Amino acid sequence: MGRKIRGIFYIAAILLAAGCGKEEETENVFSDGILIEVEAPQTNGWSTEEITGTRSGREKAIEVKGKDGLDMEISTLHDNGSTGTTEGEATTRWANMDDNIVFRVVAYKSATAAGISTSNYAGYGDYKLSGSTVQTVKSLVVPAGTYTFIFYSYGNSNAIAAFTNGSVSVSATNGQNFMTYVKPGVVINNIGSRYTLSGIVFKHHCARYRVQAIAQSGRMGKITACAGTLTLPKHNATYTFTNGTFTTQATTGSINLTWDNPNAMSVYSGYIYLLPQTSANATVKLNLTIGGKAFTNKSVTLSGLTLTANNTYYTNVSFTTTEGYIIGGALWANGNLYKSSNQxxxxxxxxxxxARAESGAFFICNNPNPYPDLTTPTTTWNDANDPCRKLTNATDKWRLPTLAEINLLISSGYMLDATLNGVTGYLFGNTLFLPYSGYVPETSYVENELRGLLWSTPGTGIVYASTNYINGASIGYVLWSTFPLNCYAVRCVRNI
Structure with missing residues (x-):
């Protein structure tokens, strides 16, 4: 009898456990409503139609003369997607959205967007695209009825700020790839089940933009760092659900431009997203490193700029110089220095x-005058004796290179016994040619196309000015005190 009771108790326990499991299985968050799910959405792509009135590259580029010797030429172009397209193709195309994008669905119990109001707000849900599927971040559950769903996304993976029934609009700013889709008149009546919203194609409300920085070939080394900002007169906008308008406000703001590990003569920034605006005065400001030399606050204002939603633009910023060669962390003058008729x-x-001692192009250390002024130099370096600082109307604009700059030039790479127009010398960084111009050892000129020597100023801890020594096999330096009356060539560098 006891064994039978124990058996009955065991069966009852199994049934009780099974019953509990079944109850947990049927219990869910949408037992009194409908759970809203979403198929993977797409976008309407980016327009390939050129917009009349925008800069197209046929207009004259803006030219800016740089006080630091680095000039800019700027033009903004409309990307008409001509590569791989033919005339007559559709100007927009459906495209897959980028992975990991978060978007929101707001429900209103209304057959059309015009009927949206705070009183018929029914809730919202957040979703994230993951591959070809959509993950639910925050569930949206609605009762039976007819709905208009408003979709919006900022085009990134960041969580979207909470939404309440106190508004029928949302804000956006430059830098956000703001997109929307409206799905009206959706009838839902299957209580306790799931409803999947499909056919979602987001509309771009902003323009896509990037900057191409271009270094002058033959005059500069590669661009190895670049960052900047773009400042626009309209920085904020509001999207209204009831009529689908996207209204920009005249509130100036800046957005960062970034380059991912640039190391080329021409480098594109990453895309940024900008609010639509017309006849805008936009300021591009860049900090960059070209040929190892850093330049800051290279700025230009683009006037009358038009940015149309769903279009792509890019600004070419070409950096040029007429003053020399940018390599090894310095701007080197176009040619060697010489003195003639007191100039x-x-x-x-x-x-x-x-190739003669009296050329006026060979100097001793710490003396602004060329051969045959052979006054024995003092052991303390004096900037006033720098012949580069004597250039007409160029006080402090040019100076002798430092020993550190000479070493950086060498570090940029060099070719032995290169030739240019029949002259033998060094080619540094595939950019700057320095001739084996010889030297004057106190009394007579020596030139056998196997050596070139250039003065530099003292580096830290070096008392005497030194010379860069080139002999066709190596580069090094010697202190002036070794040959105090030898005269060497001078190649100036930009001081600012």
Whole structure:
């Protein structure tokens, strides 16, 4: 009898456990409503139709003369998607959304968007695209009825700020790839089940934009760092659910431009997203490193700029110089320095020199005057004796390179016994040619196309100015005190 009671108790326990499991299985958050799910959405792509009135590259580029010797030429172009397209193709295309994008669905118990109001707000849900599926971040459950669903996304993976029934609009700013979709008249009546919203194609409300920085070939080394900002007169906007309007406000704001590990003569920034605006005065400001030399606050204002939603634009910023070569962390003058008729001048080209002691192009250390002024120099360096600082109307604009700059130039890479217009010398960083211009050892000129020596100023801990020594096999330096009356060539660098 006891065994039978124990058996009955065991069966009852199994049934009780099974019953509990079944109850948990049927219990869910949408038992009194309908759970809203979403198929993977798409976007309407980016327009390939050129917009009349925008800059197209056919207009004259803006030119800005740089006080630091680095000039800019700027043009903003409309990307008409001509690569891989043919005339007559559709100007927009459905496209898959980027992975990991968060978007929101707001429900209103209304057959059309015009009927949206705070009183018929029914809730919202948040979703994230994951591959070809959609993950639910915050569930949306609605009772039976006819709905208009408002979809919106900022085009990134960030959580979207909470939404309440106190508003029928949301805000956006430059930098956000703001997108929307409206799905009206959806009838839902299957209580306790799931309803999947499909056919979602987001509309771009902003323009896509990037900047291409271009270094001058033959005059500069590669661009190895770049960052900047774009400032626009309209920075904020509001999207209204009831009529689908996207209204921008005249509130100036800036957005960052970034480059991912640039290391080329021409480098594009990543895309940023900008609110639509017309006849805008936009300011591009860049900080970049070209040929190892850093330049800051390179700024230009683009006037009359038009940015149309769902279109792509890019600004070309071409950096040029007429003053020399940017390599090894410095801007090197176009030619060697010489003095003639009491004027300090540059040779007209980088390979040019005169093979004679009296050329006015060979100097001793710490003396602004060329051979044959052989006054024994003092052991303390004096900037006033820098011949580069004597250039006409160029006080402090040019100076002798430092020993550190000479070493950076060497570090940029060099070619031995390169030739340019029949002259032999060094080619540094595939950019700057320095001739084997010889030297004057106190009394007579020596030039056998196997050596070139250039003065530099003292580095930290070095008392005497030194010379860069080139002999066709190596580069090094010697202190002036080793040969105090030797005269060497001078190649100036930009001081600012």
């Amino acid at each position: 300090y001048l540059f040779y007209s080209s980088t390979e040019k020199y005169e």
